[in-house]
Amino acid sequence: RYFDAIDDYTEARHLDADSPVHANRGTALFKVGRYADAIEDFTEAIRKAPTAVGYYNRGYAHLCNRQFAEAAADFTKVLELDPQSAAHNDRGSAYLALDEYDKAIADFESELSRSPNAITHFNLGYAHQMRGAFESAISHYSETLKVIPKHVVALNNRGLARLWRGEDEAGIADLEAALEIDPKNVTALNNRAVAHRAKGAIDDALSDFSKALK
Numbered sequence: 001r002y003f004d005a006i007d008d009y010t011e012a013r014h015l016d017a018d019s020p021v022h023a024n025r026g027t028a029l030f031k032v033g034r035y036a037d038a039i040e041d042f043t044e045a046i047r048k049a050p051t052a053v054g055y056y057n058r059g060y061a062h063l064c065n066r067q068f069a070e071a072a073a074d075f076t077k078v079l080e081l082d083p084q085s086a087a088h089n090d091r092g093s094a095y096l097a098l099d100e101y102d103k104a105i106a107d108f109e110s111e112l113s114r115s116p117n118a119i120t121h122f123n124l125g126y127a128h129q130m131r132g133a134f135e136s137a138i139s140h141y142s143e144t145l146k147v148i149p150k151h152v153v154a155l156n157n158r159g160l161a162r163l164w165r166g167e168d169e170a171g172i173a174d175l176e177a178a179l180e181i182d183p184k185n186v187t188a189l190n191n192r193a194v195a196h197r198a199k200g201a202i203d204d205a206l207s208d209f210s211k212a213l214k
Helices: 002-015 021-032 035-048 053-062 068-081 089-095 101-114 118-130 134-147 152-164 168-181 186-199 204-213
Strands: none
Touching: 002 186, 021 035, 021 053, 021 068, 035 053, 053 068, 053 089, 089 101, 089 118, 101 118, 118 134, 134 152, 152 168, 152 186, 168 186, 186 204
């Protein structure tokens, strides 16, 4: 379906250079994972009509193509053109990937002020965790889990943050909750093994390490 759309929009582009075919073909290319090609079309669409939507589309394609600095720049342009956009969350994700945690936190907090949601709480939790602010990380992961109680990564990350704070029992409980949902989760198995080893429960640690390696 999307490949047919790409062909149709390519033909249309030659027929009418002023139509929005670049934006439409860029969307079709994005849908099939051709991010670099999509970026080219979105760039041409922006050249003809520099809108917030155009910058957002290109920014998201950059994000998926792991071009994080370019993504952050495009999302900044979106917010200049449309301050009420949800692009704070996307720019925060780009800053996270660039290890710019303070900027990421500022964006995620702006997004929470605009529209409280579980995913932004998760992103904030991760940013705080990477900065070593484990108490704040735990708080935001907990907000995520109120809405999505089976969010395995939030359970795992909160468990790890609790372990780093010396809350061994609570940390292991989170990891066990994650493993009840996904018994083969390698990250949770490895983290629980490390926790068992730290407590001197070597047999339990070896069992989890062995499961993680299978």
